[in-house]
Amino acid sequence: MSQRVLIVEDQFVEANSLEIMLEKAGYTVCGIARSAEEALVLMEKEKPKIALVDIQLAGELSGIELAESFKANNIAFIYVSANSNQQTLMKAKATQPYGFIVKPFRERDLLVTLEIAEYRHENGLETAVRKVDDFSARLNEIFAGSNDLKDKMLLTVRALQNCLSFDYLALCTNKGSFAGQLMSFLRIGYDEYQRIGLEEFQVITNLKMSEIYKKEPVEDFEQKQACYSGEGFEAAKKGHDLIGLIADTFKLKSLCLIPIVLPDGTYFKFAFYSRRSDTYNQGQNALIERLKIPLAAAVEHLLYMEMKGSSVIEELNAEEILTDEKMSSGAFDGIVGKSHLLLRVFDDMAQVAPVDTSVLILGESGTGKEKVAQGIHDASKRRENPFVKINCAAFPSSLIESELFGHEKGAFTGALERRIGKFERADKGTIFLDEIGDMPHDLQAKLLRVLQEKEIERLGGSQSIKVDVRIIAATNRNLEEEVAAGRFRLDLYYRLNIFPIILPPLRERREDIPLLAEYFIKMYNVLMGKSAAGLSEGSLNTALKYDWPGNIRELQNSVERAVLLCKEGQKIELAVGPHKGWKETVSVNESDSEFKSIDEMERDHIVNALRKCNGKVWGAGGAAELLNLPASTLSSKMKKFDIKRDFL
Template identity: 50%
Template sequence: MNKKILIVEDEFIVANDLSIILENAGYDVCDIADSVEEAREIIGRQKPRLVLLDIHLKGKLTGIDLAKQLTDESIAFVYLSANSNQKILEEAKATQPYGFMVKPFREKDVLVSLEIAQYLHEQNMLARRNNEQLLQNSLADILAEKGDWKEKFLKAAKTLQPYIPFDYLAVGMKNLGDSPYDGVSFLRTGFNDYQVIGFDELITISNLKRAELLKLQESSEDDLVSNFYNDDDFTEMCNHNPAKRFVARTFQMRSNLVMYIPVTGNPGFTFSFYSRKGDIYSNRHLKLIGKLQKTLSIAIDGISSDSKRSSQSVEEESRPNRDIKQQPAKGFNGIIGNSHLLLTALDHLSIVAPLDTSVLILGESGTGKERFAKSIHALSARSKKTMTVVNCAALPTHLIESELFGHEKGAFTGAVDRRIGKFEQASGGTIFLDEIGELPLESQSKLLRVLQEKEIERLGGRETITVDVRVIAATNCNLEKEVAAGKFRLDLYYRLNIFPILLPSLRERKEDIPQLAAHFVAKYSERVGKAGMILSNQALKDLDSYAWPGNVRELEHLIERNVLLTRGNVIERISLPAVKNEEGPVATGQKVQSIDDNEREYILRILRKCNGRISGPGGAAELLDVPSTTLNSKMKRLGITRKHVSG
């Protein structure tokens, strides 16, 4: 195995100490660089497998600047850092490193970090290769199908979405036959919903005359090369490219990726992706395009030969103004909304679901982490097996090992029978470890062994049992802070964090509230025999004005309560909890509440409403729809005591 490592560090003593540690452990330190310029020259010559990268270096460029190149070249890297401010750490984190090592280093930490980084890189490269091959095969099959070419391109667009995200896609051939433009475009309106826009629809949307729109669609040099344009580059491109300027203004787009497909005997074919995000496209997308070009070129050769028809038939085919909508993909049951952040999370879900990769779902309480876990399982090859759910916060400390790995008869006092643990029960399927951040350190080390070795031992047993389990973990904790505080193992964090999915809070996707609220109104009004209830405009305004510390779960409970309290068929007003809305302008010196502050205040309010009762009918746990053990754990973490409730 190639163990060639480059150290990029401008402090000689630090770099030399690292070099000695690595060489003693059998690594090949190919060189040491003290600036980005020197590092780039060495990378070109040596092609290291992994780079240890200081953030602050000699010269104007930082390690963060070099990290972007390393990502493009698929070279793993781990940051070396002294204490940095939050802004720099956030910028570094955005480059998706395989780890951080904080100075001064311990030898053990260095070697563990390198082992984890190499493992994660191998897993990512394997997943990427598998995904790219799957994507090529899928596109070839779609375009080889018989049928309307617009339908085929729509299927292709949906297949490309998780790999090349877009809000608008223009597909077509310029200067074909008698018409300057033969193509179609798709505007994303939901996870699996796209509005199909032909030439006549563009005339209607833009209010341009036919001749004006045809002029915009004339071929340009920009269509003959694959490239991407983000933010300022896209703005500059729009200044001299009328077609891109038209799309940007009409559909509020901020970035563009052009995929040029050579076609025999024709000027060429383009897939032009647009996004409302300004920094979404990168060299990684260009590399993927390069791998897809041959497959698409062969397929489109056949389509283009069938597409040479009169301009009249082109017009007739593009005339119907229609939306092609499909039901949400199977496995997304209960996940509702079309906001950009939610669609991004669903795109990530659809990428990772077919694989066996471990997944870490991150998000506040009530954002739907278990629903996402169930969807991942439902869309995987393991869907015919069960998904075993484990609430780590609810496990009694002295029984965690027994619950997870099982025990033999007589293993401890009270063990009157053999017990099969959750991992063994889940073998062949999926195990969902909810609230993984609440797992004690001792149990974390045993879980790490299972993830590494795929083996367990029952408590009190001598037999090693192989388990075939996919692990999905979830937490509302900031695990990086927990690692820094010594409460969560660094090696376990990186083993779980192979493919993170971040779920947005409800206050970050308020545009989804009307759809969610309507769903819950229909659900609970039918349940209590009041089918047909609706929300008034004022009620929707009430919902929009609230900060939702409890997220979708809180919204659901609030809607259920209002359905029960409303006598007629219209919910006129929503009675909201008395919580300050932290959105909007903040006065100078005013402290913005953290997520933990909001959650603590919300739990305290519910506890006071229940007169301090936690479990049982009418207790806070029932109202919050969580196990009482989970609520006790949260109260302990947030420092909530009986005194706070009574006060």
């Protein structure tokens, strides 16, 4: 059955051209909307599977403002626009589209983008179904076990983490000795949770029980299924004091409420909170609806156990750190830390590892992208097969094609024998394409063919060779900027960006610095036969203040050097300072401060704003917004002062 496509385009000629291309390729065009308002009507009536949406439309609403409606109705949508500038790409990206086509485009560009969108959409649905099926199967194992109520609740919470990510989970009900009790779990490690009962919550918030009860949300809010993020979450905090209290206490930024009502009237509310502002959205409605069925089964089982006489209140109100001995030894080998940003990376890795979806790892140099790629491979069904690495920036454009795809004897001067390329070596395994943003433009088209056709051709050869390879790519470049500048293919970007994993820089996860330093000290003690006793207190304070522009790689090198110079049995001193990019916050009127010109102070002010915004220039949360400057003005000033974002 051909896919039903809705065209949202206010230009008759372009809409007609799209319709002809689609029908020629076997798609069914179920409607053409000239405005966003008309698109909403056709969406409800025709139930399309895919929508092609022009960003600029006649009427009050733009194509971007249709995104939430498409998500809520489980419709894949692709933007079509004549404008591919950075601001447009940023706005489009924020809505998580399934593709982006820049006018004018070739028929082949349209069909490839549709194919990618279909793949991403189907993969998303399959992932949601698999998550819920895995959760249901895990619940059956938990319920069939002989664990007590406390352990079963912990195992259920852990299983939920794999289904719907959270940093804090609050539960409440209106039945049994659970009624009126706060049961909550704060995530403090990959498989570690701190159980917080009502008494502990009073201590943490410094409030009495009566004061906490006064902050309870109104009943109609509690029983409403909804996701809150961004401005919606801020509004929920202001409108409902308890949500605001929980969010401020544990530094939470988004919320998903799932109420469960059993046939006997028992009411049970799950409140999932995350420290990320983009964790929950209306596009997860299909997953949440599926999830409610096993959640209801879990509630019935736990209530049944409670009625059998388990001393649930005593067990659930004891503050306790909960771990599983088999699981707590570490999430992925060689990746160290417990910050909430790293835990999200672990969750993404665990989710994507079992399937063959392409993965795009984004992050600054030295953040551990290769370790993440290795971890995904090691946790996948391909773990027994090769993991082949290649740095796309390490070879000249004349050689990288041969490295990737191999060559036949005589293919070029110096090709004295047949050479097997990286893709053939990685057959049945995984290939890691590091620095994919540096791949030559002409080679990007050939890589796209490998992704689509699952076959390669050796340089100088005429025979196609089938390969079964999973691709994991990584880059420290901003690929949206590279696409906008014409240096990276838009179709390849969307093909690779099916499952992006963003690695935070070390300065954003400072709480992991002591753990990383300890890990590296132990490692180099073994390698060098040393017995360094850890970081000195001064070095630890220095390390926590330093911004680590080289990220984990710089910390590792600093520890290696310090262990090498350390005397036996003594604590090490890290060599970081002004020559390494050290910056300490000092008052400009201190007597020993350097007098700066107005231009120098303006440059420093812009650099500090960019650091605060993690290098983001445009859009919400960007440096232009922070400095209250038009983005074009800020760009001009950055050019004037020769400010580049590679300082981060």
